[in-house]
Amino acid sequence: MTLSVLLGLNGMSDWLAMLKPVLTVFCLTALWMWETFLPFAESSPNRWRHAGRNAVIAILNTIILGILFGVATVGVAAWTTENQTGVLNWLNVPVPWRVLLAILLLDGWFYVWHRLNHRVPLLWRFHRMHHTDTQMDVTTATRFHIGEHIIAATLRLGLIPLFGVTAVEILVFETLVVAVTMFHHANVSIGRCDPAFRCLIVTPRMHQIHHSRLQPETDSNYSVLFSFWDRLARTFRMRQGNEAIEFGLDEFEDDRWQTILGMLKTPFAARGHNETAKESLRTERVTDEKGFD
Numbered sequence: 001m002t003l004s005v006l007l008g009l010n011g012m013s014d015w016l017a018m019l020k021p022v023l024t025v026f027c028l029t030a031l032w033m034w035e036t037f038l039p040f041a042e043s044s045p046n047r048w049r050h051a052g053r054n055a056v057i058a059i060l061n062t063i064i065l066g067i068l069f070g071v072a073t074v075g076v077a078a079w080t081t082e083n084q085t086g087v088l089n090w091l092n093v094p095v096p097w098r099v100l101l102a103i104l105l106l107d108g109w110f111y112v113w114h115r116l117n118h119r120v121p122l123l124w125r126f127h128r129m130h131h132t133d134t135q136m137d138v139t140t141a142t143r144f145h146i147g148e149h150i151i152a153a154t155l156r157l158g159l160i161p162l163f164g165v166t167a168v169e170i171l172v173f174e175t176l177v178v179a180v181t182m183f184h185h186a187n188v189s190i191g192r193c194d195p196a197f198r199c200l201i202v203t204p205r206m207h208q209i210h211h212s213r214l215q216p217e218t219d220s221n222y223s224v225l226f227s228f229w230d231r232l233a234r235t236f237r238m239r240q241g242n243e244a245i246e247f248g249l250d251e252f253e254d255d256r257w258q259t260i261l262g263m264l265k266t267p268f269a270a271r272g273h274n275e276t277a278k279e280s281l282r283t284e285r286v287t288d289e290k291g292f293d
């Protein structure tokens with residue numbers, strides 16, 4: 001039995017089935033080394049403990065999502081291809097264009113989904129676990145509450161037949177997302193190259209703004225893969241200069257929210273006592289980018 005069959009990706013070559021796990025390990029290792037030897041901000045003394053906790057969350061999420069949605073996602077994608085439903089099948093364009101359009105459709109949805117997570121109170125309860133991280137590094141890319149993942153994966157099951165994407169296109173998109181999200185969460189800097197890179201993709205400097213404690217900055221830069229969604233929707237924001245940004249959420253300042261149990265309990269915490277404080281932060285002046293810094 002081939003690996004692709006074992007993973008439920010019938011008809012897909014083994015190298016393609018291996019693409020995502022291999023690239024995940026490669027990006028994690030390469031970016032961890034980069035953060036170790038050339039960090040953007042000084043590394044915290046509890047860096048390993050922080051990474052270990054985020055890694056446990058990532059492993060739990062991978063197992064639960066694999067059990068709940070692995071076969072279902074591939075099954076719905078196979079049904080979509082068989083019945084030729086959805087936008088991409090109706091357009092009937094050559095394969096390279098199909099793949100590019102599939103990536104754009106899925107990434108556009110990710111932008112909308114991320115923005116909804118900040119706008120809808122119930123979704124924010126789950127998504128805020130990603131924002132309670134006070135030290136951003138490559139492992140922050142994996143710090144998502146399982147509740148957020150379950151809601152997202154359920155909605156995606158309905159979107160696959162609407163978009164008309166195949167299992168291979170989803171896999172290619174997910175692989176790109178893993179590489180880019182690990183990169184833009186990493187505690188690294190690409191210095192003067194950042195403005196050029198963020199013309200196309202989300203860079204560390206751009207995503208650090210999204211993790212800022214200042215509410216107007218948190219409410220910006222929602223893009224996941226391509227940065228142009230924020231420019232199109234006028235939610236793109238940068239700071240002039242390169243000063244350090246304070247990460248986290250004021251209402252989850254206490255260390256207990258950084259433990260594995262604390263992270264899992266984050267959605268169920270009482271409404272933050274400083275909702276008022278957050279409101280007042282909305283009025284704080286934050287410099288919009290008038291051009292690239």
Ligand SMILES: [Zn+2]
Pocket residue numbers: 114118127130131210
């Ligand atoms: Zn967010």
Ligand SMILES: [Zn+2]
Pocket residue numbers: 130185207211
């Ligand atoms: Zn993030």
